Amino acid sequence: MKLTTKIGALKEYLINVGVDDRLAPAEVRKVRLINGILLTGELLFVLLIIKSMIMRVPEEWSVQMAGALLFPIPIFLNRFRKYKAARVLCILIPYIYLSALTAYWGSERGSQLIIFACAGLTVLFFEDKFKIYTLIALGGLCIIAVEVYNYDHEPFYQTQSLKLAHVINILITITMLAVISSIFKDENEKYQWSIQQKNRQITLQHNQLLKLNRELQDSLKLINEQTKYAQTIQQSILPLKEEMRRVLPDHFVFFKPRDLVSGDFYFVTKVKGKVFIAAVDCTGHGVPGAFMSMIGYNLLLEAIELNHISRPALILDYLQERITYALRQQQTDNRDGMDISICVIDRKHNILEYAGAKHPLLLVENGNLHKIEADRVSIGGVLRKDDHQFQNHSFDLASISDFYLYTDGFRDQYGGADFKRFMSHRFRDVLFDNHHRRTSEQRKTLERTFAEWSNGHEQTDDILVIGVKLSR
Structure with missing residues (x-):
């Protein structure tokens, strides 16, 4: 140098x-x-x-x-x-x-x-x-x-x-x-x-950021279009309002997805004089949950309308077997699944039957609110048990005025003055305190209570509550 x-x-x-x-x-x-x-x-x-x-x-x-x-x-x-x-x-x-x-x-x-x-x-x-x-x-x-x-x-x-x-x-x-x-x-x-x-x-x-922003905008536009289309498809499987009123004259559904599409869905059908009602919470929310909801809906149709299974517990047993097979959970690490509560109204024999996978049933019987516990086993998923047989519960329709099926989104919502979960006991109190009202008013009460509790905070999960008032 x-x-x-x-x-x-x-x-x-x-x-x-x-x-x-x-x-x-x-x-x-x-x-x-x-x-x-x-x-x-x-x-x-x-x-x-x-x-x-x-x-x-x-x-x-x-x-x-x-x-x-x-x-x-x-x-x-x-x-x-x-x-x-x-x-x-x-x-x-x-x-x-x-x-x-x-x-x-x-x-x-x-x-x-x-x-x-x-x-x-x-x-x-x-x-x-x-x-x-x-x-x-x-x-x-x-x-x-x-x-x-x-x-x-x-x-x-x-x-x-x-x-x-x-x-x-x-x-x-x-x-x-x-x-x-x-x-x-x-x-x-x-x-x-x-x-x-x-x-x-x-x-x-x-310039690079502008390019990335344009690409991001295009991707978001495509995702939104596809998600809206997925929402249209998912909504098409939900029971029509007219069909719901025909099968259940006095009811309400409070359904509030967290995203455009939902992992929660409700199922209502009438086969051979029996009314089948289910509230289902699939793994995840958004698009992944929506995929599972399509599988769950088709399996419910398969069990009830094709195979004519009418007992709720046997329907859940069937779902357990079919989910495990459809997702190949014996051979893979897939742990997707669903929690579900399902009721069958049998007017001919004047009974209400119920079975649940982690989701309980609330019913007002002789003026008192009762919580019917579900089996602590999911359909598929991490907590599945392939050899488990679900328990069936039967009740006299004459003594029941109202019953409620729901997923866990409402009770798990964070909010209030201390930003805590709404919790099950508070949720049950809201339902029982308003069960004597018309179902349309009950739904409005739930909407108002949720809005006041969340107070602008982000919705935690999909929300689904079904209330049925039984006519005498």
Whole structure:
């Protein structure tokens, strides 16, 4: 490597002392300016010391050695990220040193003139006008102070070549201003180049973000279109309102999916005089839950309308077998499934039958609310038991006025003053306190209660509540 290349690399290394990648370009420029100016001053001190030693004037080179030791201090402060202190000391150290030098040599040597050049540095290092004016005024005060001091005191050290020294200091001042201007010009060009580079990067990133945003918008549009289409398909499997009123004249359904499509669904049909009602909660919500709901709906149709299974417990046994087979849960790690409560109204034999997989039944019997516990086993999923047989429950229709099937979305909703879950006991109280009302009013009460409890908070899960009032 050539000597000039090595010197250039060393110079660039010293000027970049303390430069941090996290600094803004304007701050980088200030750090490099301070380092460059002080290194120039340090080089000047070295030359002056060599000159004094050659001329055998120890009184001069010892004083210049003191300056050579003081000037690197701001560079060390930059090295340790003390940028503000470095800027202030870059101004104050020359003030103090040159004032002391003027008192030592006297005003005739012209050392105080260099303070003017140092005062000009303030506009390069600071934006605050108060700091700029204060530091410039401080430089002026230093000059006035040493002039007043030297007016009444003799200098500590005198030389026979005062006129020559005065000329030299004027030349030093002019040289310093020229060097500072050159350094500032170079650093300003580098600063402008850095800004242009960053602007190009920002423009490139902006264009990339615009492209990504367009792609994201297109993807979101496609997803929304597909999800809305999935919603249309899912809604098509739900019982029509007219069909529901024909099969269950007095009922309500409070159905509130968390997303456009839902993992919850309700099933109502009438086969051979028996009315089948089910509230189903499939694994997940949104699109994954909707896929499971389609499987669950088809399996319910298969069990009831094709295979003519009429007992709720046997329907759940059938679903357990078919879900396990359809999702190949014996051979794979698939653990999707569903929780379900299903009732059969048999007017011919005047009984209500129920079976549940983790979802209970609430019924109002002889004026009291009763909770009929479900089997603690899911259809498919993690908690499935392939050899489990579901329990069937039978009740006399004559003693029942109302009954309710539901998923766990309502009771699990977070809200209220303490942002807690609604909980099962509060949910049961709302249903029982309003069971004597018309079913349309019960539904409105549930809607209002949910809105007040959630109070704008995000809906936790899909919500489904079915209430049936039995006519006498």
